[in-house]
Amino acid sequence: MGAGKTSVGILLGQRLGWRFVDLDRQIEARVGKTVANIFRELGETAFRQMETEALQKLLHALRDGDPTVVALGGGAFAQPSNRELLESSAARVIYLDAPIDELRRRLGEDDQTRPLFLDAERFRMLYEERQPLYRLAPHRVQTAGKSVIEVAREIESLLGES
Numbered sequence: 497m498g499a500g501k502t503s504v505g506i507l508l509g510q511r512l513g514w515r516f517v518d519l520d521r522q523i524e525a526r527v528g529k530t531v532a533n534i535f536r537e538l539g540e541t542a543f544r545q546m547e548t549e550a551l552q553k554l555l556h557a558l559r560d561g562d563p564t565v566v567a568l569g570g571g572a573f574a575q576p577s578n579r580e581l582l583e584s585s586a587a588r589v590i591y592l593d594a595p596i597d598e599l600r601r602r603l604g605e606d607d608q609t610r611p612l613f614l615d616a617e618r619f620r621m622l623y624e625e626r627q628p629l630y631r632l633a634p635h636r637v638q639t640a641g642k643s644v645i646e647v648a649r650e651i652e653s654l655l656g657e658s
Contacts, residue, residue: 498599591633
């Protein structure tokens with residue numbers, strides 16, 4: 497949350513001439529509810545199941561499709577089944593890293609749209625819990641102190657697309 501996945505993803509897609517997909521927005525469109533409402537009404541476990549199903553369908557559709565930049569929700573890569581799907585699809589996975597203080601600053605203290613951000617202590621614990629999992633990503637780009645365009649350029653270079 498707050499690393500810049502959507503902002504960077506949109507710009508990167510534009511720069512590369514690739515399509516951009518935000519997995520959370522796809523889930524919201526399919527279910528007709530926001531992620532926050534899904535969490536509130538159905539719980540995190542139900543959301544994670546929807547997330548894995550949506551990722552599986554998306555990766556299958558992209559197999560022979562146009563190049564696409566995909567933004568995964570903050571907890572997607574933390575799920576072993578999703579990491580396995582990404583690995584087996586040969587998707588290039590890039591972790592956008594930022595220190596927790598930077599994430600909190602970007603999100604603002606009163607972000608009501610992110611269910612796992614509402615409690616500062618829970619957010620800190622989640623951050624610490626997910627860090628080792630995020631670091632399993634084959635590529636990592638530090639976003640702290642960088643503009644969206646700087647991060648997009650760094651990813652382009654990493655992908656060999658510049």
